[in-house]
Amino acid sequence: MSEGIGARVTRKEDKRFITGHGRYTDDIVEQNQTYAAFVRSPHAHAEILSIDRDAAKAMPGVIDVLDGKQLTGDGIGNIICGWTVNSKDGTPMAMGAWSALATQYVRYVGDAVVIVVAETQDQAREAAEAVVIDYKELPAVVSAVEALQDGAPQLHPEAPNNQIFDWEIGDEAPTDEAIAGAAHVVEMDFTNNRLSPNPMEPRSAIATYNAIEEHYTLYTTSQNPHVARLILSAFYQVAPEHKLRVIAPDVGGGFGSKIYVYPEEIACLWASMKTNGSVKWTSDRTEAFLTDAHGRDxxxxxxxxxxxxxxxxxxxxxxxxxxxxxxxxxxxxxxxxxxxxxxxxxxxxxxxxxxxxxxxxxxxxxxxxxxxxxxxxxxxxxxxxxxxxxxxxxxxxxxxxxxxxxxxxxxxxxxxxxxxxxxxxxxxxxxxxxxxxxxxxxxxxxxxxxxxxxxxxxxxxxxxxxAPSAAVGSLGAGVGLWESAEVRVNPVGTIEILTGSHSHGQGHETTFAQLVCDRFGLPIDNVQVIHGDTDKVQFGMGTYGSRSGAVGMSAIAKALDKVEAKAKKIAAHLMEADEGDIVIENGEVKVAGTDKVLGWHEVCLAAYMAHNLPEGMEPGLKEGAFYDPAxxxxxxxxxxxxxxxxxxxxxxxxxxxxxxxxxxxxxxxxxxxxxxxxxxxxxxxxxxxxxxxxxxxxxxxxxxxxxxxxxxxxxxxxxxxxxxxxxxxxxxxxxxxxxxxxxxxxxxxxxxxxxxxxxxxxxxxxxxxxxxxxxxxxxxxxxxxx
Amino acid sequence: MTTINMTVNGKAVSGEVEDRTLLVEFIREGLRLTGTHVGCDTSQCGACVVHVDGKAIKSCTMLAVQADGTNVVTIEGLANGADLHPVQAAFKENHGLQCGFCTPGMIMSAADMIERYDGKLDEATIRAELEGNICRCTGYHNIVKSIQAAADEMSKSA
Amino acid sequence: MDIGGEYLVPASREIVWEMLNDPEVLAQCIPGCEELEATAEDEFTAKVVLKIGPVKAKFSGVVTLSDKVHPESYRLSGEGKGGIAGFAKGGANIRLEESGSDTKLTYEVDVQVGGKIAQLGSRLIASTSKKLASKFFITFCEVAQTRVSA
Structure with missing residues (x-):
């Protein structure tokens, strides 16, 4: 099969990217779009003594200037870590409070303090300059080794000595013993340098509130829109899940940094409700360096x-x-x-x-x-x-x-x-x-x-x-790490795959279609891969940890199994053959060893016409699956x-x-x-x-x-x-x-x-x-x- | 506010801009041609490269008023109708893109590069010429291959 | 970062000391100083325009004179906020020694910046500080010259 598993086919998604018709979050403009700018801490560690928003509020085009006390006052929850790891003595990890907008202390340069919403981006940025925040500077520490030392500046009251947890794995005594008895011992020190992820597309969010429906829509640069919706809803109490649609359209690279729900998305959603409109924020590169989660260190x-x-x-x-x-x-x-x-x-x-x-x-x-x-x-x-x-x-x-x-x-x-x-x-x-x-x-x-x-x-x-989910759950994960997929066969035989994986450069629109081609012998042009929209896709855990192939495609394979089984039942019924004798290849459904054959589209049409289906069978040809790896x-x-x-x-x-x-x-x-x-x-x-x-x-x-x-x-x-x-x-x-x-x-x-x-x-x-x-x-x- | 007129992708356009408005802002927000991207704020990433009077320029480094009276081509105007420009075709054929964000700038730079070198490009030259375009996805391997392929193709047909 | 240097000021130590405590002289010598007003003994509010690398900003802040040992040494320090450009603070420890009829002035400057200036201009802080310090003291010497000859 020229387009099936193992084929070097060029990408279906490329055409829109090479012609400038990709649709990234910042390319989208909602009706009556307003723009947000964040006032960020210039200090690595400081106490906020006062925030004066009056001058900013009076600036041209400014709609509102909002701070962290208002945010927490509205019941927006703190940002959480979703995986619990305990210290070796059983003490739970020491999670310090993190509000999307700082209320009392700022703890890194770039920590967001105030969100300004204005009619244009320039107006928002200018007004952000007019917000006066009085800080009392506190001593800062940037090296983890120094942060553990006596007398180091302390960041969170929840974490004495700045220690979050002290964890171990493996058996210490036998390891010590083995090394003590070794013929040769080699010791080394290592520093794994701190990195900034730098996907080329800076993070961006557009939050729109519909007051009549009490409904929110969030376009965001996310690797996992469903996880974002779950967290925004369950933990940050921005909106109930059924009142929040999260869409991650074309996303320009992630490399991990777009897994997380950041303060800006939370603040934009909340600000859209406060201002009863649509609030858009796009990071500039310096903000990206300051606020995108770093790696290693x-x-x-x-x-x-x-x-x-x-x-x-x-x-x-x-x-x-x-x-x-x-x-x-x-x-x-x-x-x-x-x-x-x-x-x-x-x-x-x-x-x-x-x-x-x-x-x-x-x-x-x-x-x-x-x-x-x-x-x-x-x-x-x-x-x-x-x-x-x-x-x-x-x-x-x-x-x-x-x-x-x-x-x-x-x-x-x-x-x-x-x-x-x-x-x-x-x-x-x-x-x-x-x-x-x-x-x-x-x-x-x-x-x-x-x-x-x-x-x-x-x-x-x-x-x-x-994975499997039960195993990662026992290790402290706050979510299950399965994946979901839906295969929707249309009456004419074309296929839509809805996947919980998210493509931000990986080429899923092509490789996922290749699976279908491999299974049914349909050209990949007859397959549409849909992802990144919580209103369309049933659920998904997203793309990170190189999981889209092993987990995401396995979910699709499972759904394809179900589609195949039903299609075979229908074909067997139509051709009066045994279900076990039906083979599907090259876009045809055949009875093995005979010349009986139906086009794939004929079987699909039959499923939807429902004029002649096996007794008791539901019409339609659409199956979903959840796959949890072993x-x-x-x-x-x-x-x-x-x-x-x-x-x-x-x-x-x-x-x-x-x-x-x-x-x-x-x-x-x-x-x-x-x-x-x-x-x-x-x-x-x-x-x-x-x-x-x-x-x-x-x-x-x-x-x-x-x-x-x-x-x-x-x-x-x-x-x-x-x-x-x-x-x-x-x-x-x-x-x-x-x-x-x-x-x-x-x-x-x-x-x-x-x-x-x-x-x-x-x-x-x-x-x-x-x-x-x-x-x-x-x-x-x-x-x-x- | 100043009124500016220019030709963009073969069409005459005009607009009212502030003195500080960058060409890229005018293209993206004024003309809603969002294929030209902004990836940095220090004129280094090259995601915003367009052609002004036939030369590749970073549209974040030019004021919109400076482009008054010029002929601008953006990524949306590079193809000849349904026929892809050879550089666009080569990027698809050689998997010269992944997330697609740097791609418009890469393609515009590549088209200009091939033009300047009259299609005579080797790997070292391509790599050196790409100094002003950053890609985080591809490791440049297939971008270099794409540009080489397009250069060969274009000098063959020339 | 710490930067230091020395100048031979063509005036007596007493005159130099007076000048170092004269807000008018300081306003003249602090590069980019648009305003310097005394608010208390040895304390001034100031408005200073600074350009570091790609960032140009107007800083409003406080200038203080401290650790005074008449007529030998003091510390001139400043702290300013430049809005979204960030903040800058620092100071100069200045010592005066008699050198014939002139005065040898030695200084050590320390500078700390934050916010956008640090993010975009950190490479240039050392050279900019050096330049600003020498601007200050060159103007200072010129003012001294005119004072003495006046």
Whole structure:
């Protein structure tokens, strides 16, 4: 089937994007549209002494100027973290109060204090300047390590010492014992640099209140509109769910940052009711840097023990994670269940213990960003393995091979049960593709040009499609992580798929249609994929954690099963055949072994005409399904990076990057490769370019593209991509997920390559030319002295 | 307020703008041509690139009044009716876009780039020329491929 | 960030000290100062226009003189709000030593900014502060010159 599973078909959605007819939130203008601007704290930590709104209210075009006391006074609830994680002593996590508009204290630069609504955007912004807020500045702390120290400024009365929870996983005593008895022990410190997600479309919201119906409509840049509606309704009490429609139209990238319900959406909804109209807000880029949830920001120490044969006997990790000023929606799960559970990597490790302490600081909240916890885990284990190999004087390839998990299922000591994989397969494929064995000659050739060439690898494993719901519920999740789908067959045989997944660049309109094509042999042009509107789609958990394929498409497959079964019953009845003999292919419904055949559209029409249906059968052909996966899925792969460093300047060029992944069954290789390319770029960004930096007073120094280094085209190479396949046994399609792998697997490969080139293992991310130059010189000075 | 006149996508348009109104604001809000996007506030992302008198410019860096009397082409006016411009076709064919937000600016920049280099482009040049356009989704791999393919196609047919 | 320097002011230490305590002189020397009014002993309200990188803003705030040791040293500090542009605060610790008939003035400047100025102009704070400090003291020397020759 040319358009079915495995076909490299171009995207159905592209036409509107390449012609400028995409419809993003900011492109929409409602009737009598009014505009909001937020007055934000310029201080990282301060008490609000007074707010004077009078001058602003008198400005031209201003409709209203509203503050946090009015918001809480109207019963709008505090913003919550949706995943409960307790400390190891059983104490519940210390969630500090977070109002959409600050009432008494501001806790990070950018914290929203006042919303101004005016007739034009310029008027709103001008009036925002006229709001006078008197602050009493308080001392601020931006580093998680410092925030835990005695005497540090305190953020929330609910969280003494700024500690949110002190959590552990695995058994400490046996791990300590194993490492104490190890033949070789290697220790390392790690900093996982703080990042700003930066989808190219800034966040935007349009909230419209209909006073007659007491009904709200919210257009928003969301990865999960149903979850947004649920939270806005159940927790923030903006409106009951049936009185709130949330639409996420075309969304220009998310990378995790558009999972969360932010203060601005809540404030716009509330302001639309207060002003009885439609309120629109669009973030500018600086606001995005200040207020979009950041990613990563871990500080860790790790210790690994090997026996005399270099088998790993134990791994101990201690991590401090910065969660910023407030707990964002999934902030508690990211550095715990999405991080420490992956510390076993691709290796058979009998004893693992990890301690994770999460901390408040006067910085924007930190939450899931592409990879969410798994990049931090893979960076730690893959840097540690590589460095161990170098210190122990054995080949990093051999050290990995000796310790690979080779039998499945494999239960790790940190919850995860790997269901399938073939780590040797992608390792050897990647080594071949990257000509790993030929590196010595390339190093010599580079040296003759005065350059330092290095090679490094990373063998990552990650977990996607967080589920099953009962299991994540037992770990504290406030929602179930299933997905829903509806397949609506029209009387003429065309099909609408309504999915709870949300596409913001992933190409669902194409890949989801390919499933239908694969099943019934219909051209993908006959299939329409509908998503992102709570009035249309029954429910959905949205798109994050690389779950749309493994979970979202599995729900569609289940609904297709039901449609297929009913269509076959109808066809069997019409053709007086046995239901078991009916096959559907190439758009035809046939009785196997006979020449009896009906067009797919004829069966569909019969279902709707209902003139001649099997007895007792309801008319119509439309089925829904909810799919709850049996397990996480476990994509894995081997990434090899080769770099050339200029020793004079520290400038590093990636000369080759090879990625071989096992994503299970692939629906559309073109789209999957695109996902890998994008993930790699973000991983390379983290490893070499990007760093969100606050100064000691809590001012964000990297708040524009002048100071935050986004990967540009000439920072990146063209990539070499390959695939190996072990089908995922836990879902009907065998899919594992591909959205985050590139960002998870690449940073350690890059740092392993650069450290190989410069001969110094002590190099932190981002490996800027300055840092690489300093590390190289430190190493060569040391060498000269010895 | 100043009255401005220009040709946009082949049609004569006019409007009343404030002195501070940016060309991109006039295009998006005044003309409701929302294919031209705003992705930053420091003239770096390139999502707002349009052609003014045949040259690619960042429409967030030009005042609407400066564009008075010019001939502007936006992403909506690049195709010839139902026939896609070769750059548009190449982006679709080579999966040169994902979320689509940077895409209009990328395509407008690419069309200008191909024109300036008379279709003679190699990978290094394309990458260097894309300095002013940021994409967060594609890792640029397929964007570079798309532009190369369009350049080859256009120099073949030229 | 801390920036420092020294100037040889062509006037006696007593005159320099007087000048440093004269609001008129301060208003003349503070770059971009549009208004400086005494509200209390050693305390003034001020309006100052500053441009840092791409951000130009009018700051209204308070200037205070403190830690006075006649005629050797004091601290000149200011704190201003620039609306949506953010805030700036900082000061200069100034010391005077006699140097023949002239006076050696040494200073250390500390600056902190917040809000939009920090977000867009943080790279330029050091160089801008340096420039503003030297503007202040160059004007100050010129004023001293005219005072002495007058």
């Amino acid at each position: 871990h500080v860790s120490t790790a210790k690994i023990g090997f026996d005399k044969d270099y088998k790993i006997v134990g791994l101990k990790v201690d991590t401090i994670a910065n969660l910023g000023a407030y707990m964002s929606l999934f902030s508690s799960a990211t550095p715990t269940y999405l991080y420490a559970t992956l510390l076993s990597g691709q290796y058979n490790i009998a004893n693992i213990h990890a301690n994770v302490c999460t901390v408040y600081t006067n910085t924007v909240p930190v939450d899931a960003y592409r990879g969410a916890g798994r990049p931090e885990a893979s960076f730690l284990i893959e840097r540690l393995i590589e460095t161990s190999a170098r210190q122990l004087g054995i080949s990093p390839v051999e050290l990995r091979r000796k310790n690979f998990v080779t039998e499945f299922p494999h239960q790790t000591p940190v919850i995860m049960a790997y269901d399938t994989g073939d780590f040797e397969a992608h390792l050897s494929d990647a080594m071949k593709a990257a000509d790993w064995d030929g590196i010595a000659a390339r190093k010599a050739e580079a040296e003759s040009r005065g350059k330092l060439r290095g090679i490094g690898m990373s063998c990552y494993i990650e977990a996607c499609g967080i 397990n996480f899925t476990f994509p894995s792969g081997t990434y090899i990076c080769e770099v050339e460093v200029d020793p004079e300047t520290g400038t590093t060029d990636i000369v080759q990057f090879t990625a071989v992944d096992d994503f299970g069954v692939i629906i559309n290789p073109m789209i999957v490769e695109g996902q890998v390319h994008g993930g790699l770029a973000q991983g390379i960004g983290q490893a070499m370019l990007e760093h969100a930096i606050y100064d000691d007073n809590g001012q964000l120094l990297t708040a524009s593209y002048m100071d935050y280094c986004m990967p540009r085209a000439d920072n990146l190479p063209s990539f070499t991509i390959g695939h190996t396949t072990t089908a995922c046994p836990s879902n009907p399609l065998g899919i594992k997920g591909c959205g985050e792998a590139g960002a998870i697997g690449s940073p350690p490969a890059i740092i392993n390559a650069i450290t190989d080139a410069i001969g110094n293992n002590n190099l932190s991310m981002p490996a800027t030319p300055q840092k690489v130059w300093a590390a190289y010189n430190a190493a060569s000075t040391k060498q000269a002295a010895e």
